[in-house]
Amino acid sequence: MTDTPLLEVQDLSVGFRAGKETLTAVDQANLVIYPGQTIAIVGESGSGKSTMAHAIIDLLPGNGRVLGGRILFEGDDIATVGRDKILALRGSSIGLVPQDPMSNLNPLWKVGAQIKEALVANDVAYGAEADRRVVELLEEAGLPDAERRARQYPHEFSGGMRQRALIAMGLAARPKLLIADEPTSALDVTVQKQILDHLDMLTDSLGVAVMLITHDLGLAAERADHLVVMYRGRVVESGPALEILQDPQHPYTQRLVSKAPSIASQRLSSVKAREEVRAQAVEHAAEVAAEVAHSGEEFGEGNKDILVVENLTKVFQLRGAKPWVKTDFTAVDDVSFRLQRGTTTAIVGESGSGKSTVARMVLDLLPVTSGRVLFDGVDIKELGSKKLQLRFRRQMQPVFQNPYASLDPLYSIYQSIEEPLRTHEVGTKKERETKVRDLLDKVSLPTTVMSRYPGELSGGQRQRVAIARALALDPEVVICDEAVSALDVLVQAQILELLNDLQAELGLSYLFITHDLAVVRQIADNVLVMQEGKVVEQSSVNEVFDNPREAYTRKLLDAIPGGSIPLASS
Amino acid sequence: MPETRPGQERFVAPVDQTPLRAIDAVDVDAVPESQWKEAWKRLRVSPLFWLSVVIITFIAVMIFFPTLFTSSDPSRGSLDNSFEPPSEGHPFGYTQQGYDVWARTVYGARASVAVGVLSAIMTAVLGMITGAIAGFYGGIVDTLISRVSDIFFSIPLLLACIVVISVINNMWPNRGFWGAVAVVVVALSLFAWPQITRQMRGAVLEIKNLEFVDAATAIGATRMTNLRRHIVPNALAPVIVASTISLGVFIVAETSLSFLGLGLPSNVASWGNDLSAAQNQVRSGQHLQLMYVPAAALALTVLGFILLGEAVREALDPKARKK
Numbered sequence: 001m002t003d004t005p006l007l008e009v010q011d012l013s014v015g016f017r018a019g020k021e022t023l024t025a026v027d028q029a030n031l032v033i034y035p036g037q038t039i040a041i042v043g044e045s046g047s048g049k050s051t052m053a054h055a056i057i058d059l060l061p062g063n064g065r066v067l068g069g070r071i072l073f074e075g076d077d078i079a080t081v082g083r084d085k086i087l088a089l090r091g092s093s094i095g096l097v098p099q100d101p102m103s104n105l106n107p108l109w110k111v112g113a114q115i116k117e118a119l120v121a122n123d124v125a126y127g128a129e130a131d132r133r134v135v136e137l138l139e140e141a142g143l144p145d146a147e148r149r150a151r152q153y154p155h156e157f158s159g160g161m162r163q164r165a166l167i168a169m170g171l172a173a174r175p176k177l178l179i180a181d182e183p184t185s186a187l188d189v190t191v192q193k194q195i196l197d198h199l200d201m202l203t204d205s206l207g208v209a210v211m212l213i214t215h216d217l218g219l220a221a222e223r224a225d226h227l228v229v230m231y232r233g234r235v236v237e238s239g240p241a242l243e244i245l246q247d248p249q250h251p252y253t254q255r256l257v258s259k260a261p262s263i264a265s266q267r268l269s270s271v272k273a274r275e276e277v278r279a280q281a282v283e284h285a286a287e288v289a290a291e292v293a294h295s296g297e298e299f300g301e302g303n304k305d306i307l308v309v310e311n312l313t314k315v316f317q318l319r320g321a322k323p324w325v326k327t328d329f330t331a332v333d334d335v336s337f338r339l340q341r342g343t344t345t346a347i348v349g350e351s352g353s354g355k356s357t358v359a360r361m362v363l364d365l366l367p368v369t370s371g372r373v374l375f376d377g378v379d380i381k382e383l384g385s386k387k388l389q390l391r392f393r394r395q396m397q398p399v400f401q402n403p404y405a406s407l408d409p410l411y412s413i414y415q416s417i418e419e420p421l422r423t424h425e426v427g428t429k430k431e432r433e434t435k436v437r438d439l440l441d442k443v444s445l446p447t448t449v450m451s452r453y454p455g456e457l458s459g460g461q462r463q464r465v466a467i468a469r470a471l472a473l474d475p476e477v478v479i480c481d482e483a484v485s486a487l488d489v490l491v492q493a494q495i496l497e498l499l500n501d502l503q504a505e506l507g508l509s510y511l512f513i514t515h516d517l518a519v520v521r522q523i524a525d526n527v528l529v530m531q532e533g534k535v536v537e538q539s540s541v542n543e544v545f546d547n548p549r550e551a552y553t554r555k556l557l558d559a560i561p562g563g564s565i566p567l568a569s570s
Numbered sequence: 571m572p573e574t575r576p577g578q579e580r581f582v583a584p585v586d587q588t589p590l591r592a593i594d595a596v597d598v599d600a601v602p603e604s605q606w607k608e609a610w611k612r613l614r615v616s617p618l619f620w621l622s623v624v625i626i627t628f629i630a631v632m633i634f635f636p637t638l639f640t641s642s643d644p645s646r647g648s649l650d651n652s653f654e655p656p657s658e659g660h661p662f663g664y665t666q667q668g669y670d671v672w673a674r675t676v677y678g679a680r681a682s683v684a685v686g687v688l689s690a691i692m693t694a695v696l697g698m699i700t701g702a703i704a705g706f707y708g709g710i711v712d713t714l715i716s717r718v719s720d721i722f723f724s725i726p727l728l729l730a731c732i733v734v735i736s737v738i739n740n741m742w743p744n745r746g747f748w749g750a751v752a753v754v755v756v757a758l759s760l761f762a763w764p765q766i767t768r769q770m771r772g773a774v775l776e777i778k779n780l781e782f783v784d785a786a787t788a789i790g791a792t793r794m795t796n797l798r799r800h801i802v803p804n805a806l807a808p809v810i811v812a813s814t815i816s817l818g819v820f821i822v823a824e825t826s827l828s829f830l831g832l833g834l835p836s837n838v839a840s841w842g843n844d845l846s847a848a849q850n851q852v853r854s855g856q857h858l859q860l861m862y863v864p865a866a867a868l869a870l871t872v873l874g875f876i877l878l879g880e881a882v883r884e885a886l887d888p889k890a891r892k893k
Contacts, residue, residue: 005577032577226578234588239580249582251590363788393790406781410605410803420789445596452602460594469785490593 004075006176006209007033007056012069012079014048014055025051027233028069033226035176038203038210040220040241042256043230044488049213050099052230053179055079056211057094058086073177092122095170095208097180101162101187105154111165112138112150115172122173133172141168142198160191167199171208178203181213188350188515189559196223215489217260218518218562221245229253259493260562261518270522271542277504278343278525284507285342288476292376299391300376306476306509307339307362307396312371314357331357333533334371337526339477344503344510346520346541348556349530355513358530359481362511363398376476394424397470401482403462407454413440413465414450420472439468443498460491467498471506479511484519496522518560521545529553609807612885619881625874632679642670644677644839653857662859665847674839675864681747681840682871685754685833686821692759694813697766702805704767705774706797716771719764728826731757735832750834754827758820769812773805807886815879818872825868841868 014026026048033039043049054060056071058078071079078089090096098104106114112134119130131150138146141164154162163183170178180199184192200223203210214220220227221241228238229252237250248254285306293302300306314332332354339345349355360366362373364380373380375395383389397420400406407416417439421432437447443464454462463483470478480499484492496519502508512524520527520541527544529537529552537550548554574580603611613619632639641659651668654660662671704715734757745753777783778801786796827833828842836843841864848861 003575008577030577030581032575034575034578232588232591234583235581236583236588237581239578240574243580249580251585252588255590255593360784365784365787390790393788396788398785398788400781400785402781406785408782408786408800408804412602412604419786419791423786423789423791423795449596452600453604455605455608456600456603457596458594461596466785469789473789494593 003034005032005072006035006037006074007031007211008070008072009052009056010070010072012052012055012071013067014051014060014064015067016061017063017065022067024067025064025233026055029230029233029235031228031235031238033177033209033211036204036207036209037226038200038212038224039226039228040212040214040224041228041230042214042217042220044215044490046232047230048233049230050181053096053181053211053213057090057096057179058083059096091118091175092124092173093175093177095173095175095178097163097166097170097178097183099182099185101159101166104166105157105162107154110151110153111157115150115165115169118169118172124173134168137168137172138165140202141165141171142194143168159187160195163187163195164198167195167202171202171206174206175208177209177211179211179213182215183212185215189517189561190350190555192219192561193559216561217245217256217489218560222562229256255490259490261489261492261516261522274500274522274525274541277500280504281507282340282342284505285476285509286507288507289341299388299395300378300476303377304340305338306341306376307511308372308374308377309338309358309362310336310372310374312336312358312361312373313369314354314361314366315369330533332361335528335530335533335535336371337528337535337538339509339511341476341509342503342507343526344512344524345526345528346512346514346524347528347530348514348517348520350515350556352532353530354533355515355530356481359398359479359511359513363396363479364392365398390424394473395475396477396479397473397475398479398481399463399466399470399483401485403459403466403486404454406466407462407469409454411454412450413452413454413457416454416465417469417472420469424473426473435472436468439471442471442502443468458491460487460495463487463495464498467495467502471502474506475508477509477511479513481513482515483512485514485516492519493522499523517556529556609885613881616881616884618877618884622874622877622881625870626878629679629683629871629874632676633683636673636676636680639676640670640673642673644669644673645837656859662863663857665844665860666850667847671844671860671863674844675841675867677839678841678844678864679867679871681751681834681838682821682824682842682868684751685758685824686817686871686875688751688755689758689762689820689824690813690817692755693762693766693816694809696759696763698770698802698809700763701767701770701809702774702797702802705771705805706778706793706801708775712771715767719767722761723764723768725761727758727761728823730761731823731827732830732832734760735827739832745835747834747838750838754824754833758823762816762820765816766809766812769808770805773808774801777801777804811879811883811886814882815876818875818879821868821872821875841865 009029009031011028011030012026013024013028015022015024029052031039041049041052051064055066066079069079070077073089073093078086105111115134115137116130119125119133125133134150135146138150143149143161143164157165184195187195212220212224225241227241227244229236229244231252237244237248237253244253245257248257289302292300312332312335313330316329316331317326318329320327335358337345347355347358357366361368375392380392383392414436417436418432421427421435426432427435436450440447440449445461445464449457457465484495487495499510500523503510514520524541527539527541528535529544529550531552537544537548537553544553545557548557647668649668651664652666654664656663660670660672665671700715700719704712735753738753783796783800786800824833825842825845828840829846831846833842834840844864845861851857851860
């Protein structure tokens with residue numbers, strides 16, 4: 001290995017024009033990559049990490065430009081050279097694997113033709129020779145049956161396969177540097193691991209340097225030996241990966257290291273904290289249950305198991321090959337579980353495992369094909385009167401995944417939180433306002449947001465509003481369907497803490513649906529692992545983490561990035 | 571552990587350079603803005619919008635206070651004045667029948683704009699109801715409404731109106747001004763609603779699957795409540811845009827029908843009737859102002875409404891705006 005850097009970024013500043021102002025997205029950033037080395041740039045959304053990558057290959061959008069600094073590629077400043085020089089560099093010297101595999105392949109072109117384009121554009125190969133290379137490249141990227149695959153269209157590929165095709169494309173002209181911009185964020189964890197393992201192997205054998213851009217500190221530390229942490233457009237800390245992880249210096253890095261779920265979930269402290277939460281929650285829940293059991297007015301019987309799901313099955317009828325033929329698709333297959341008062345049961349699974357379908361059926365938003373859902377001893381399908389059905393709705397509330405779609409954009413925050421109270425005709429207008437203020441206080445939002453609209457709040461703040469709305473009717477069960485999945489790491493940690501606090505304070509019971517096993521340890525007591533509609537493993541959190549019985553569970557646990565990193569004792 | 575290479579030594583930025591912000595803090599001072607208020611804010615700075623406002627205000631004044639523009643009576647013609655050239659108070663002279671050209675044009679605005687506005691409102695109402703029902707209930711109801719709207723969509727608007735109005739003309743010959751307007755409005759709306767239906771159906775289909783609708787259901791809201799309180803209000807924007815733009819189209823359609831002698835009866839002052847009467851002048855090449863004046867009024871009015879539609883579209887759909 002040589003000691004001349006492949007890429008040097010010196011005091012790079014990038015700005016975006018917005019009206020008359022220029023907003024600085026990257027502020028005097030420095031980094032160095034040596035040939036064949038893998039480095040990772042870590043930061044939350046808006047930290048400027050992608051902007052820096054785009055500046056390097058001159059792919060900034062029209063209103064963005066380099067304000068200062070130098071980008072030296074093999075010693076030449078490429079920040080100031082003309083378009084031709086950059087065009088010559090792109091592909092042949094610097095390759096890019098973009099973020100979203102779903103939108104980065106042209107749906108009208110065969111996959112092979114799109115990779116061939118990369119070969120022809122960089123004068124690597126032409127004609128039949130290029131076709132042969134395409135197959136080799138796809139094979140190299142780990143696609144079985146590459147010859148047939150090259151003749152297929154993107155819609156015939158799964159997300160993981162598309163990402164492999166994009167990797168093949170990025171490496172087509174054998175670049176010296178590959179920029180991978182969140183290459184696996186849109187994929188399931190097990191697929192993510194496969195693809196990154198393969199990318200590691202490939203770039204190692206080819207001697208390609210990799211600049212990995214990611215929001216996941218665990219993943220970054222596992223894959224790269226040099227880390228660059230960005231915050232608000234600046235590089236706040238950089239250095240050897242292990243050193244940073246074990247001894248973070250900058251307060252932002254410290255925050256990140258302490259909150260990143262993949263790393264935090266390994267800490268015993270999070271398990272202990274969870275135990276305390278549960279102890280309090282169960283105590284409060286028992287008080288609630290006693291009240292329910294004594295007063296005849298409340299809904300339910302005051303059972304210990306607030307929610308019992310028995311043999312729940314959902315069969316969807318899909319359009320078959322012919323319009324009059326319907327094929328059955330079993331999305332949820334014989335799922336049973338119990339949720340105890342004051343505890344959290346997590347349902348974990350990859351996309352398509354049926355976990356959200358379970359949530360929707362429990363919420364009575366989707367009719368069940370067979371099986372029963374008992375809420376505190378009452379079958380929710382046998383609530384005869386409209387009045388009882390409405391009464392049931394008060395006891396169980398959802399918090400959904402997408403903070404941008406779960407609030408009506410035309411409703412002010414006040415209207416959104418007041419809506420359940422109004423629907424159930426709770427209290428007078430004055431009392432309702434007091435209640436809304438109280439709820440906002442519970443989710444730590446200032447009352448000044450009452451008159452605002454969802455569009456003016458951040459994702460995390462909207463999720464707080466959604467939680468406040470869910471709590472408006474004093475439910476006993478809250479169903480969180482991927483409620484923290486769309487949030488930045490630190491915000492996610494904050495919302496998880498909020499959910500824990502509320503559980504301890506109010507004795508709530510949660511059904512927590514997630515694809516991310518890493519957060520489970522921070523919030524859940526019991527876990528259901530689902531695969532293709534079936535429950536493959538069901539146990540307590542500690543049992544599943546320490547002694548997974550099923551191969552699939554082990555695979556999921558292994559795929560949590562950063563699992564193998566030794567942590568400093570804390 | 572690999573050795574640290576030059577340029578990759580441990581680096582920690584001074585904390586005061588990038589001070590930590592509270593995670594996800596709320597800006598307490600920001601002023602709340604609803605979607606409509608925001609749209610109005612964008613509209614307010616749009617030159618297109620103000621140009622259309624000027625034009626439409628001008629037309630509106632012409633409709634409500636025609637006497638500000640002319641003192642002649644548009645319905646009183648005298649053959650003594652046939653083809654009289656322009657004179658004091660009669661800036662564009664007289665028609666063959668001896669009507670004041672300017673007065674006819676000023677009073678003609680009323681019929682044209684009435685037809686345009688009423689047709690736009692009626693198609694919007696029809697289209698919104700059918701579209702919302704089709705999109706929301708789906709299944710057989712959707713198929714039924716969609717196919718019927720397809721059938722109506724496939725019939726050329728003007729041709730269909732010609733047939734309908736001819737039939738009504740035979741059944742109800744001597745109708746007054748509002749009767750005549752009503753017939754044209756009904757004929758136009760009868761064949762123009764599918765466009766709005768499609769818009770509305772598409773918007774409702776998209777919105778009904780959003781999570782806030784599920785959240786409302788989980789609260790205990792009924793389907794009707796959801797449709798009324800959440801889905802329709804959110805689907806309104808594209809319909810408003812389509813209706814505003816269609817307004818100009820309806821005015822043109824009315825003029826075309828009147829030109830063919832099928833829109834408003836010839837005793838009603840309307841631009842289409844004036845243009846129809848001016849056909850001979852086009853052929854002879856004399857007294858061309860008989861055609862130019864109502865044509866210019868028509869063009870200006872349509873331009874006004876189309877500009878308004880465009881401005882509203884830009885304000886309500888910032889994604890469609892040019893960079």
